[in-house]
Structures are given as structure tokens and as C-alpha cells.
Amino acid sequence: MSFYSSVSELLRPVTQFKFSSLVNVSQVRNATKRVSGSRTNKNDSAGRRLGPKAYENTFVKPGQIIMRQRGTKIHPGENVGIGIDHTIYALEPGYVKFYYNPFHPYRKYVGISLKKDLDLPTPHFEPRTRRFGYVELTGLDATKEETRMSRKEFLATPKLKALQEEESAFAHKTIEYFKEQLSEYKDTVEDENMGAERLFKIYQLVTVGQPLEQAQIQATFDYLWDLKLAHNGADISTQREKYLNFVEKFDNTVSVDFSNLQDAKLFAYITPQARSAKKQEITNKLETSYSNKVLKASEKSEVMNLIKSPGIFSQKEQTDLTDTFLPKVLPLDVPGSIIEDVDTKKPPKGVVITRVYDAETKTLKVVGRPKEVYSN
Incomplete structure (x- = not known):
């Protein structure tokens, strides 16, 4: 074959391509822009310096940091406190002790032992060791310590004094009001002052939701406790017996309805049996005469007087009866x-x-x- 014939074969147009099944064709795409390095990877924050700041048997002062951590890996034990960031600090001067609590065997605790030879935790049924060795202050130092207060206390002092004077005035007014009511029972009540103070104490307890019987028991306990503190451990058996006799006679002689203090009037003591019978009588009368009907103003007043009968219904019972027989609509x-x-x-x-x-x-x-x- 001549040179021209071979060239003509190469220049002849190709009408059909034949690809072998063994040949794989794939497209490769190369990057068209150079990648730059990230600057954020070059910065690093400083360490938080977490970990223990005081070790076993190290002496620390109140407020000194013992442990900085994230989460309570170490739990606060005796004589230490914990902050909102889980930092544990000392509340008393003493020696650092790391220990395990038998009630929480998988938790590690840190506490302050007031003496170096004392181990923690303190046995469950034994009292904790207290810190003694205080030096009595005298003169100007004692005055400064007694009058010392925080800025928050100093700013709130005028308001607190005003509230205290208001409460004292209200207590005096209420006790005098009860004295006037007790003047009608001079023959049966031996001490009007003690009786008026007892009624005021009961009134304070009833107004916060205690039943009358429970308020009477609490008032008796508070008086005897104050009497014990006032005598500083001396024998008060005579005063105690005298007061208990007075309370038994007073509570079985006179009582008062505390639903409305301005209109409160003393009434003779009602036995539980008589109170239960009167309660049933009033309830039956309300159901038969004032139930399921439109009431006039005079009838509403009669219903309210029956519900507010002195010494019959408790405050909760009065509220329930009012909602039943005198609803808003x-x-x-x-x-x-x-x-x-x-x-x-x-x-x-x-x-x-x-x-x-x-x-x-x-x-x-x-x-x-x-x-x-x-x-x-």
C-alpha cells in the first residue's frame, strides 16, 4: 500500500465506534481553586485549672477553695460548701479529708476535720465535733461584733423596724380587744391577761390554717417552751402545773370565733357532742329551707348567720357551705x-x-x- 492510500484511510470519516466491554470510561474532575488553611484551628483557650487545690491533711481556712471541678465528681461533705460551678470550699478551719460515705459507697466526699487525728465521716449516731476555743470579746470589739451587719441588712433595717412596730401595735390592739371580751367572764377566768395572750396566740395559728384544737395544743407547747428558756434550766414544775390547770379550765369555759376578728365575740364552751348535734341541725335546716331556690336578701342574711354560728363550723366547712347555698351565680x-x-x-x-x-x-x-x- 502506498503512502497516499494509507493516509486516505486515516482521513476517511468514521461512521461507527466499537467499544470493548472490557474498557471502563470515567470522568475525573480536578480542583480549580486552591484550598487555604483554617485560622480557627490555630487558636486554643487557656486551661481552667481544674482539680484539687488542697490535699489530704492540708490545713485550710474558712472560704479557701478545696476543689474546682465540672460536675460533682467529688461531693461536699462535713464543714464544706459547694458553689453553683461545683467549686467546693471550706466553711470551718481544719484539715482536708477525702473519704467515702457508707450510705453512698460509690461517691467520693471531701470534708473538713476540725482536728488532724479525727477521721471522716463521723459515725452516723454520734454528734459532730464542734469548734470551740472562741475568745470572748470585750469593749469596743464586742460592740462592733454585735452591731455588725451586711449592706443588705443595713438597707432593710428601716423597713423591718416599721413592720415590727406595726405588728407590735396590732398585737397590743388585739390583746386589749380580747381583754374587753373576757371582762364578761370575770367569775370563771382567773387571769384576763394570760387568757387574752392565749387567745391572740391561738388567733395567729388559726389564721394560717391550723384547726382550733391543734392551735390550742400548739399555743400551750409554745408557752411552756418559752417558760423553760426563760428559767434557763431551773425547776418549772410548779409554774407548768399552774398553767396547765389554767388552760384546762379556760378552754372548757370560753372560746371565740376567729372567722372575723372585728366581730369576734366570746361564747361559752361547746362540747364536741353538742357541736356535732348543732352542726347536723343547721345543715338540715339549710337543705330543707334554703336549697334549690332563689333567695331574697333577707334569706341570704339568714343563711350566712347560720353558717357563721360561733364555734360550730370550721373555716373550711364555712367556705364549703357558702359555696353550696350561696354560690356566686x-x-x-x-x-x-x-x-x-x-x-x-x-x-x-x-x-x-x-x-x-x-x-x-x-x-x-x-x-x-x-x-x-x-x-x-
Whole structure:
């Protein structure tokens, strides 16, 4: 074959390609932009210096840091405190002790032992060692220590004094009020001052939710405890017996209704049997005469007087009876509580126009309701 014929074969157009099944064709894409290094990888924050700052048997002062940590890896033990960042610090001067508590065997604790030869934890049923060795202050140092206060206490002192004077004035006024009431029972009450103070103490306990019987027991305990502290360990058996006799006679002679202190009046003692019978009588009367009906103003006053009968119902029982027989709004099923045929534009006197839900038609309808269905 000549040179021209071989060249013509090469220049002839190709009409069909034949690829072998053994040949794999893949596309490779190369990067078109140079990658730069990250600057954030070059910075590093300083260490937090976590870990123990005082070791076993090291003497520390109050406020000194013992352990800095993240989380309670080491738990606070005796005579130490813990901050919001789990930092453990000393509350008393002493020696650092790391130990395990038998009640929490998987927790490690750190505490302060007031003496170097004492180990922690203190046995469960033994008292903790107290720090003695205080030096008595005298003269100007003692005055400074007695009058020392924080800035927060100093700023709150005027307000606290005003509240204290207000409470003292209220206590004096209340005790005098009870003395006036006790003047009617001079023949049976031996000591009016002691009786008035006892009534005031009971009043304070009742107003915070204690029942009358429990308040009487608490008032007796508080008086005897104050008497014991005042005599500083001396024999008070005579005064104790005298006061208990007075309390037994006083509580079985007179009592007072604390539901409304301004209108509170003393009344003769009512036995539990008589109170239960009177309670049942009043409840029956309320159910038969004042239940499921529209009450007039005079009838509402009668119901309230029955509920507020002195010494019969507790405060909770009075509240429940008031909600039952004197609700804020009477239910719709009470006879006479709905007036359907009423002029909504010019309602009669004593009628309130309102909307109620009709269960049959499942719609709202406008009706009139007497003012007596409302408590106010």
C-alpha cells in the first residue's frame, strides 16, 4: 500500500465506534481553586485549672477553695460548701479529708476535720465535733461584733423596724380587744391577761390554717417552751402545773370565733357532742329551707348567720357551705332563675339580660335572670 492510500484511510470519516466491554470510561474532575488553611484551628483557650487545690491533711481556712471541678465528681461533705460551678470550699478551719460515705459507697466526699487525728465521716449516731476555743470579746470589739451587719441588712433595717412596730401595735390592739371580751367572764377566768395572750396566740395559728384544737395544743407547747428558756434550766414544775390547770379550765369555759376578728365575740364552751348535734341541725335546716331556690336578701342574711354560728363550723366547712347555698351565680336548673319572655331592649327592673346555652337547639339564646341569682 502506498503512502497516499494509507493516509486516505486515516482521513476517511468514521461512521461507527466499537467499544470493548472490557474498557471502563470515567470522568475525573480536578480542583480549580486552591484550598487555604483554617485560622480557627490555630487558636486554643487557656486551661481552667481544674482539680484539687488542697490535699489530704492540708490545713485550710474558712472560704479557701478545696476543689474546682465540672460536675460533682467529688461531693461536699462535713464543714464544706459547694458553689453553683461545683467549686467546693471550706466553711470551718481544719484539715482536708477525702473519704467515702457508707450510705453512698460509690461517691467520693471531701470534708473538713476540725482536728488532724479525727477521721471522716463521723459515725452516723454520734454528734459532730464542734469548734470551740472562741475568745470572748470585750469593749469596743464586742460592740462592733454585735452591731455588725451586711449592706443588705443595713438597707432593710428601716423597713423591718416599721413592720415590727406595726405588728407590735396590732398585737397590743388585739390583746386589749380580747381583754374587753373576757371582762364578761370575770367569775370563771382567773387571769384576763394570760387568757387574752392565749387567745391572740391561738388567733395567729388559726389564721394560717391550723384547726382550733391543734392551735390550742400548739399555743400551750409554745408557752411552756418559752417558760423553760426563760428559767434557763431551773425547776418549772410548779409554774407548768399552774398553767396547765389554767388552760384546762379556760378552754372548757370560753372560746371565740376567729372567722372575723372585728366581730369576734366570746361564747361559752361547746362540747364536741353538742357541736356535732348543732352542726347536723343547721345543715338540715339549710337543705330543707334554703336549697334549690332563689333567695331574697333577707334569706341570704339568714343563711350566712347560720353558717357563721360561733364555734360550730370550721373555716373550711364555712367556705364549703357558702359555696353550696350561696354560690356566686345560681345554676340554670334552679326554678325561677330564668325569665325567657323578656324585652331585651327594655328589661324590667331587677332583671339582668344574659346569654345561656340551649342544649336542645345547641345555640345561644338571650334570657333574663333575676338579680337575686347573683351573690353580689
